[in-house]
Amino acid sequence: MNLQLALDRLDEETCLHLIEETYESIDWIEVGTGVIKEYGMEIIRKIRIAYPSCTIVADMKTCDAGRHEAAQAFEAGADITTVMAFSADQTISDTLKVARKFSGRIMVDLLGVQDQLRIHELANLGVDLVSLHFGKDMQEQGGFDVSAFQLTKDYPDLDVAVAGGINEDILSNILTHQPDAVIVGSAITKSSNPKQTAIRMKERMNEYEADDSHGVI
Numbered sequence: 117m118n119l120q121l122a123l124d125r126l127d128e129e130t131c132l133h134l135i136e137e138t139y140e141s142i143d144w145i146e147v148g149t150g151v152i153k154e155y156g157m158e159i160i161r162k163i164r165i166a167y168p169s170c171t172i173v174a175d176m177k178t179c180d181a182g183r184h185e186a187a188q189a190f191e192a193g194a195d196i197t198t199v200m201a202f203s204a205d206q207t208i209s210d211t212l213k214v215a216r217k218f219s220g221r222i223m224v225d226l227l228g229v230q231d232q233l234r235i236h237e238l239a240n241l242g243v244d245l246v247s248l249h250f251g252k253d254m255q256e257q258g259g260f261d262v263s264a265f266q267l268t269k270d271y272p273d274l275d276v277a278v279a280g281g282i283n284e285d286i287l288s289n290i291l292t293h294q295p296d297a298v299i300v301g302s303a304i305t306k307s308s309n310p311k312q313t314a315i316r317m318k319e320r321m322n323e324y325e326a327d328d329s330h331g332v333i
């Protein structure tokens with residue numbers, strides 16, 4: 117199970133500082149959409165040079181011109197780039213093709229998806245990684261609802277990441293659904309001690325995985 121640190125609404129210096137602080141606890145570094153809009157592909161290149169062996173997720177949130185945007189992210193050094201689930205099937209297929217060329221992966225962001233039919237279609241297109249995403253603005257009306265896992269439960273071959281206001285209080289609840297990646301932004305980046313928060317969250321994930329009393333779901 118991977119802990120993905122989402123770097124959102126931060127300046128470059130803070131992003132680099134937070135990576136340095138949390139590097140030993142996080143598995144995947146997400147360069148957030150707003151950060152990419154601010155600094156472009158350059159910040160992905162910088163992180164790649166500074167951390168040659170880390171997994172970088174470019175949260176491009178691509179919804180059109182998929183071939184071009186996926187290539188931009190991979191050429192800059194990303195290992196994974198995100199594409200919105202509502203994109204045309206052609207966009208999804210094009211990005212998957214580019215990902216194969218770069219030996220990268222596409223994470224399809226399920227923001228707004230409520231119908232399992234779309235999951236079925238995505239799986240048929242060859243998607244193997246999705247994110248259940250409770251959006252930042254939606255968080256003003258409530259917290260992440262674990263019933264979201266219903267959407268992907270019939271697709272055991274899909275790797276599932278989960279995002280949206282995940283913090284230490286709800287982590288245990290999230291873990292019972294055994295996601296492949298837990299995406300955490302503000303709970304770490306806005307913490308008074310990001311390093312310790314990341315350490316505690318990763319420890320909880322490791323403990324959950326090491327405890328084999330819960331079966332595979």
Ligand SMILES: O=C([C@H](O)CO)[C@H](O)[C@H](O)COP(=O)(O)O
Nearest residue numbers: 122149279280281282300301302
């Ligand atoms: O994708 C995200 C959001 O849409 C802002 O771009 C965040 O990375 C994701 O929601 C995780 O951040 P937190 O909700 O702050 O944990």
